[in-house]
Amino acid sequence: xxxxxxxxxxxxxxxxxxxxxxxxxxxxxxxxxxxxxxxxxxxxxxxxxxxxxxxxxxxxxxxxxxxxxxxxxxxxxxxxxxxxxxxxxxxxxxxxxxxxxxxxxxxxxxxxxxxxxxxxxxxxxxxxxxxxxxxxxxxxxxxxxxxxxxxxxxxxxxxxxxxxxxxxxxxxxxxxxxxxxxxxxxxxxxxxxxxxxxxxxxxxxx
Numbered sequence: 001x002x003x004x005x006x007x008x009x010x011x012x013x014x015x016x017x018x019x020x021x022x023x024x025x026x027x028x029x030x031x032x033x034x035x036x037x038x039x040x041x042x043x044x045x046x047x048x049x050x051x052x053x054x055x056x057x058x059x060x061x062x063x064x065x066x067x068x069x070x071x072x073x074x075x076x077x078x079x080x081x082x083x084x085x086x087x088x089x090x091x092x093x094x095x096x097x098x099x100x101x102x103x104x105x106x107x108x109x110x111x112x113x114x115x116x117x118x119x120x121x122x123x124x125x126x127x128x129x130x131x132x133x134x135x136x137x138x139x140x141x142x143x144x145x146x147x148x149x150x151x152x153x154x155x156x157x158x159x160x161x162x163x164x165x166x167x168x169x170x171x172x173x174x175x176x177x178x179x180x181x182x183x184x185x186x187x188x189x190x191x192x193x194x195x196x197x198x199x200x201x202x203x204x205x206x
Contacts, residue, residue, distance in 0.1 A: 022050050056092060059129030064140075067122045068148040071113040081153075081192065082114065083107040083199050087121045093164050094131035102160020102176070105200040108145050109152040109185055109192070120145070134158055138179040146183045153184030155196045 023046035030037040030045065037046070084106050091100040104124045127140045142156040159178045166173045186192050 019047075019050050022053075023047055026050070055129075057129055057131070059126045062126045062129075064123045064126040064144050065148050067119050067126065068115055068145070070119075071115050071149065073113045075110070075114050078114065079110060079152075081107045081109050081155075081196065082117075082120075083196065084117060084120045085200055087124045089124065089128050089137075089158060089160055091128040091130070091132045091137060091160075093162055094133060096164040096168070097131065098162065098164035098167065100128075100132065100134060100160050100162050102158060104141070105155075105157040105159075106141065106145070107155040107186070107196050107199075108149060109154075111150050111152050113149070115149055134160060134162070134177055134179050138181045142181040142183055151184060153186040153188075153192060154182070155186040155193065156181050157200060 026046035026049050027037040030042060035042060037043075085103075087104040087106065089100065089102045089104050092098065093100055106120050106124065108120075123144055124141055127137055127144075138156050138158050142154045145151060145156075146154045157178065157180050159176055161176050165171070165175060182193060186196060
C-alpha cells in the first residue's frame, strides 16, 4: 500500500511498503499486546487490518481538486450561497489514530458556476480519509473549495466526537468539538456568516 503525500506536506518521496511488510508489523503489535498471532482467531487479523486501513486512509491516494473539475454554468445566474448540511465525517486523529466521528456543514457562494452537490460531500470524504486534526481538516476542505471553484466565499463547520478523549485519557464521553472556517464573503460580510450559522444552527443543537 503506497500512501501519497498530504496536500500540505513537503515534496518528499515515500518508501513503498508492501502489504506483506505491513501485515508483519501488525503481527509484531499483536505479540507486543500479549497475544499469540498464530492462534486460530488471529491468523487472518493482520490481513483484515490492512484491508480495513486501505479503506480508512484511502484519501491519501485521491486528489480532492480533481473531484471539483466538472462544474455547471447553466444555473441562470444563481449567486446566493449553496449550503450542504449533515455530511458524515469518519476520520482518525493523527495523535492516537483513534476515530473522529461527526458531521460537516459546507457552504459556498458561486461566482459563475456551480458544482454537483455530491462533489461537496466527496471533498469532505477525501480529506477525512487521512490522519487528521479537526482544525486542519476544516481548513483543507474550505481552501480546496475556495480555490478550485473560484468561489466568492466558503464556510465549513465540523462538529465531531474524538474517541482519543472519549475512550481513553480524560474519558469525557459527551464532549464534542466544533470548528469553523470562513473565506471570502463569509469572512468579510457578517450577514452571510450569520445566515449560514442560522441555516446550520438547528443541526448543531440536535
